[in-house]
Amino acid sequence: MTMPWEMRLVINMRIAYNLLILSILLVCIWFVYVSVDSKAYYRKIFRGILWAAVVMYINRLVGVAYDEGFLPCVEWLLVMERTIHYFLTLAIYTLYAYFIFCLVGQFHYYPRKRKITFWLLNFVMNALILTSPWTHAIFYVEDGVSYHGKLFFLLVFTRGLYAIMATVYALMKRKLMIKIFGQSIILLAVFTVIQVIEYLIYQDETLYYSTLIVNIIIFLLTITMVEFYKDGATELLNKRAFRQFIDREIGKPGTRVVYLIKLKNYEYLRQNCHEPSVMVLVKQLAEYMKEYAMLSSIYYFDDGKYGIVVRQRDKFDETAFLEKLKERFCVPFELNGARINLSLFVAMMDVSEGKINKNNFYRYFAACDDLKYKSSDLIEFVRSDNLGLDELQKYRNIEDAIERALVENEFEMYYQPIISTRTGRVVSAEALIRLKDRVLGFVSPEDFIPISENNGKILEISEFVIDSVFRFVKENNIAEMGMDFIEMNLSAMQCMDKNLTEKLQYYIQKYDIDPRQINLEITETATNFDEQRLKEQLLDVKKLGFTFSLDDYGTGYSNLVRVLEYPVDVIKLDKSIVWAAFTDRDSFVTIKNLISMFHDVRRKLVAEGVENREQMSTLRELGCDYIQGYFYSRPIPADEFIEYTRNMNNE
Numbered sequence: 001m002t003m004p005w006e007m008r009l010v011i012n013m014r015i016a017y018n019l020l021i022l023s024i025l026l027v028c029i030w031f032v033y034v035s036v037d038s039k040a041y042y043r044k045i046f047r048g049i050l051w052a053a054v055v056m057y058i059n060r061l062v063g064v065a066y067d068e069g070f071l072p073c074v075e076w077l078l079v080m081e082r083t084i085h086y087f088l089t090l091a092i093y094t095l096y097a098y099f100i101f102c103l104v105g106q107f108h109y110y111p112r113k114r115k116i117t118f119w120l121l122n123f124v125m126n127a128l129i130l131t132s133p134w135t136h137a138i139f140y141v142e143d144g145v146s147y148h149g150k151l152f153f154l155l156v157f158t159r160g161l162y163a164i165m166a167t168v169y170a171l172m173k174r175k176l177m178i179k180i181f182g183q184s185i186i187l188l189a190v191f192t193v194i195q196v197i198e199y200l201i202y203q204d205e206t207l208y209y210s211t212l213i214v215n216i217i218i219f220l221l222t223i224t225m226v227e228f229y230k231d232g233a234t235e236l237l238n239k240r241a242f243r244q245f246i247d248r249e250i251g252k253p254g255t256r257v258v259y260l261i262k263l264k265n266y267e268y269l270r271q272n273c274h275e276p277s278v279m280v281l282v283k284q285l286a287e288y289m290k291e292y293a294m295l296s297s298i299y300y301f302d303d304g305k306y307g308i309v310v311r312q313r314d315k316f317d318e319t320a321f322l323e324k325l326k327e328r329f330c331v332p333f334e335l336n337g338a339r340i341n342l343s344l345f346v347a348m349m350d351v352s353e354g355k356i357n358k359n360n361f362y363r364y365f366a367a368c369d370d371l372k373y374k375s376s377d378l379i380e381f382v383r384s385d386n387l388g389l390d391e392l393q394k395y396r397n398i399e400d401a402i403e404r405a406l407v408e409n410e411f412e413m414y415y416q417p418i419i420s421t422r423t424g425r426v427v428s429a430e431a432l433i434r435l436k437d438r439v440l441g442f443v444s445p446e447d448f449i450p451i452s453e454n455n456g457k458i459l460e461i462s463e464f465v466i467d468s469v470f471r472f473v474k475e476n477n478i479a480e481m482g483m484d485f486i487e488m489n490l491s492a493m494q495c496m497d498k499n500l501t502e503k504l505q506y507y508i509q510k511y512d513i514d515p516r517q518i519n520l521e522i523t524e525t526a527t528n529f530d531e532q533r534l535k536e537q538l539l540d541v542k543k544l545g546f547t548f549s550l551d552d553y554g555t556g557y558s559n560l561v562r563v564l565e566y567p568v569d570v571i572k573l574d575k576s577i578v579w580a581a582f583t584d585r586d587s588f589v590t591i592k593n594l595i596s597m598f599h600d601v602r603r604k605l606v607a608e609g610v611e612n613r614e615q616m617s618t619l620r621e622l623g624c625d626y627i628q629g630y631f632y633s634r635p636i637p638a639d640e641f642i643e644y645t646r647n648m649n650n651e
């Protein structure tokens with residue numbers, strides 16, 4: 001029997017078409033195998049999709065051959081061809097969904113139930129397909145022709161469901177992905193819709209096969225692009241991707257936070273351990289972080305540095321995340337059989353709308369990166385939340401200035417007179433530290449004291465303070481000048497220093513002075529740490545002969561009863577409540593009552609921040625015992641202070 005030439009042409013075209021697609025597929029497979037980083041998990045899935053497609057097209061060729069009578073007309077051959085065909089089309093859709101879930105989300109962290117549901121659908125459909133030759137549910141073959149079974153629509157539905165699930169999921173998470181990837185998902189969705197419409201109208205599968213190959217190529221390109229944005233060793237997004245995120249997102253509405261996470265011991269690991277095993281560790285750590293930072297993206301910047309971007313701050317539980325990190329770092333890491341203790345540095349940067357612009361971000365980031373490690377905590381956490389870039393820079397400059405001042409002995413003590421309201425004479429003075437840095441100029445103790453408390457330099461600074469104040473008392477006969485004592489500030493950290501008593505004792509002996517000539521100012525913040533120990537420590541110091549003042553009364557949760565539990569003789573009313581008394585009536589009444597209450601329990605009162613005559617005379621009328629403030633004098637150098645006191649007290 002001879003065929004008309006048109007028929008032969010159509011057959012040849014069908015075969016050629018399938019062969020063409022097969023060869024394109026094989027080229028794709030070759031490309032996937034030889035191109036970068038073929039160990040990635042999602043790549044394995046993608047290869048699975050490609051191989052499934054290859055088998056499907058070969059199977060199609062069998063189908064074409066059967067249709068055209070090149071193969072013997074045995075029904076089991078057609079049944080087999082159809083079974084393989086339906087099985088593979090479903091497999092491709094399922095793998096596609098799985099691929100998207102792995103690439104975009106973190107499929108293996110999903111709850112078990114969700115994973116089971118995902119695969120169950122596939123298993124049920126496969127069972128229906130494989131049993132179809134007997135049940136005729138999905139398809140059946142009659143007289144050498146295959147027909148759709150009653151439940152065929154279920155197969156179409158399931159394939160569609162997988163495709164829609166994956167596409168919707170990818171679109172939802174497109175912000176978590178690199179731009180190109182989001183775009184190709186949309187492109188893919190468009191092709192799929194065209195394919196469905198075409199199928200519904202013509203019931204013809206040609207376009208389906210063509211779009212499938214287009215989709216595969218789109219994905220291949222995307223993966224290659226994605227890998228351009230991925231770190232080879234960790235499979236995390238790399239610096240390039242981070243830059244793209246910053247350029248695209250900073251300044252847009254929303255509450256974003258960026259964390260810079262550094263493996264403090266990385267340099268040590270790099271020098272002492274085998275590189276591949278260090279990379280394994282880096283990767284493990286990334287996996288661990290991924291698990292607890294679900295709604296964010298993680299970047300790796302080389303050298304043991306990670307970045308985490310959280311897009312919606314309110315949905316991210318920072319405390320829980322840090323807690324999880326701590327849990328992990330409590331346990332030593334295994335490296336080439338050795339157990340190594342590691343620690344992390346975590347800097348949090350608030351990059352919400354309006355907080356920072358693109359240009360400043362990199363400076364901000366670099367400043368965080370340059371921050372010196374300060375603690376030996378497993379997880380050292382720095383919140384640069386309310387520090388803008390300038391603040392951060394300032395912080396670091398001040399740290400440097402403190403360092404310089406300690407080395408070059410540039411701190412100096414000033415004294416601010418405290419005057420008795422009864423006699424108008426100088427009865428004491430507060431010693432206040434000053435720092436005049438050659439780079440920054442005058443640096444306020446309000447700035448550098450908190451920083452030095454943060455980085456632990458306060459103890460060194462206070463050695464200087466104690467030494468200077470004790471020497472001042474030794475070299476000047478303060479009793480003869482009419483003064484009872486000099487007031488010296490003790491920071492919260494100093495109060496908790498377990499060597500405080502010994503240190504003070506050492507200086508008493510060094511300068512041979514009477515401790516009653518020194519009064520120590522403590523603040524309520526010292527009670528935040530360990531109240532019981534603080535009380536015991538203060539009693540020990542008191543036994544040496546020192547007296548105490550309670551500083552900054554009125555700034556904390558000052559509680560009268562609690563104050564009485566501490567061995568303080570003098571209460572210093574903070575300048576904020578002193579000033580408030582002169583602007584609103586209620587504060588005035590409060591201060592008035594405070595003064596009489598403290599007098600009832602035999603405590604003396606100092607009012608700080610008195611700047612004018614009106615304030616001075618009113619406080620005197622209210623019975624306040626002592627006045628400290630610019631009205632009398634600013635803090636001044638020791639020699640000026642001596643002169644000031646001589647003048648005041650000898651009139």
Ligand code: C2E
Pocket residue numbers: 416431432433444445446449465489490491551552575608609610611628629630631635
């Ligand atoms: P503070 O202990 O409350 O010290 C009083 C502060 O009020 C001083 O600021 C003083 O200059 C300022 N002051 C006094 N009278 C007036 C006034 O009439 N008007 C105004 N506007 N301010 C007045 P300074 O010297 O800048 O010290 C700031 C803080 O730094 C101190 O607050 C204290 O907490 C800390 N500090 C200063 N020196 C030392 C020190 O040697 N050791 C420790 N641990 N902390 C210190």
Ligand code: CA
Pocket residue numbers: 430489521551
């Ligand atoms: Ca003070």
Ligand code: CA
Pocket residue numbers: 551552572574575608
């Ligand atoms: Ca004060």
